[in-house]
Amino acid sequence: MRCRRCGNPGAINMRQHKLSLCTEHFPEWFLEQTQRAIKNYRMFAHAERVLVAISGGKDSLALWDVLLKLGYQADGVYIDLGIDHGSSYSARSKDKAAAFAAQHPAARLIVVDILHLYGESIPQVAQRRHRPQRPCSICGLIKRHEMNRVALEGGYDVLATGHNLDDEAATLFGNVLHWQVDYLRHQFPVLPADGQGLARKVKPFCRFYERETAAYTLIRGIDYIEDECPYATGATSLAHKETLNRMEHDSPGAKMHFYTNFLKAKEAGLFAAEETAPELHPCPQCRQPTSAPDLCNFCRLWEEK
Ligand code: Q46
Ligand code: ZN
Ligand code: ZN
Numbered sequence: 001m002r003c004r005r006c007g008n009p010g011a012i013n014m015r016q017h018k019l020s021l022c023t024e025h026f027p028e029w030f031l032e033q034t035q036r037a038i039k040n041y042r043m044f045a046h047a048e049r050v051l052v053a054i055s056g057g058k059d060s061l062a063l064w065d066v067l068l069k070l071g072y073q074a075d076g077v078y079i080d081l082g083i084d085h086g087s088s089y090s091a092r093s094k095d096k097a098a099a100f101a102a103q104h105p106a107a108r109l110i111v112v113d114i115l116h117l118y119g120e121s122i123p124q125v126a127q128r129r130h131r132p133q134r135p136c137s138i139c140g141l142i143k144r145h146e147m148n149r150v151a152l153e154g155g156y157d158v159l160a161t162g163h164n165l166d167d168e169a170a171t172l173f174g175n176v177l178h179w180q181v182d183y184l185r186h187q188f189p190v191l192p193a194d195g196q197g198l199a200r201k202v203k204p205f206c207r208f209y210e211r212e213t214a215a216y217t218l219i220r221g222i223d224y225i226e227d228e229c230p231y232a233t234g235a236t237s238l239a240h241k242e243t244l245n246r247m248e249h250d251s252p253g254a255k256m257h258f259y260t261n262f263l264k265a266k267e268a269g270l271f272a273a274e275e276t277a278p279e280l281h282p283c284p285q286c287r288q289p290t291s292a293p294d295l296c297n298f299c300r301l302w303e304e305k
Contacts, residue, residue, distance in 0.1 A: 082121025
């Protein structure tokens with residue numbers, strides 16, 4: 001297959017778009033598509049400050065790279081979870097994030113060390129809470145809280161994550177499988193700030209297949225941590241991804257249509273009915289909004305120590 005833009009040999013063939021591009025024109029297309037998503041979903045403007053959630057993996061580093069190349073004011077936040085598991089996962093992923101920042105003078109990386117700040121790493125909190133093998137819900141709670149805190153304290157307008165189409169389609173699949181209507185209501189490329197202490201959240205890569213973000217990092221020579229978090233093994237989201245990959249194999253574009261048609265349906269009003277939003281109030285300790293009667297779930301985690 002030849003590159004559609006110049007006729008040279010193609011480096012990546014995207015069957016779902018019926019598009020083949022070379023190593024020069026694929027990154028160009030990738031930037032254009034990201035810019036289009038940012039504009040179409042009104043994610044943020046050039047005057048706004050963006051905080052990118054950096055894991056050290058390919059999607060988050062690719063997102064940071066693209067936003068910098070597009071001229072956005074983008075800083076990164078890396079949450080050091082203290083996960084070792086015999087593979088120094090956190091230490092190695094932090095090194096990748098720091099190395100990227102060091103190569104980009106315009107990029108500032110904020111590192112949040114959970115063990116240092118709160119006295120326990122994620123595996124230690126999970127151990128104390130009798131969930132040593134399944135720390136993900138605690139980890140997710142801590143990451144969400146800390147990213148929101150850094151975004152608000154740093155005066156950032158928006159928090160951007162590198163979720164790609166494979167991630168979003170797998171989440172959608174899980175939500176539909178269990179008809180989790182509240183989750184479906186909140187699944188969208190932009191979640192507005194709520195004015196009560198929750199930052200705006202955006203996913204500029206939500207329409208890229210994972211192999212496209214992988215191709216971008218490869219062509220741009222971005223060094224990232226290839227391993228998944230050791231606790232990700234066996235996660236249902238991975239099983240959903242495999243199911244969707246099989247469907248994609250038999251019917252190219254299946255994954256993209258599943259997700260983008262959901263977005264179109266939502267824009268046309270699906271799930272728009274007034275939800276019974278829980279009453280929120282600021283947590284007396286951290287001031288972040290919570291529906292819990294007193295301290296928020298994050299602060300309660302540490303109270304019980
Ligand atoms: S980092 Fe944390 Fe993930 Fe690791 S412990 Fe689970 S939630 S798998 S995205
Ligand atoms: Zn070309
Ligand atoms: Zn709190």
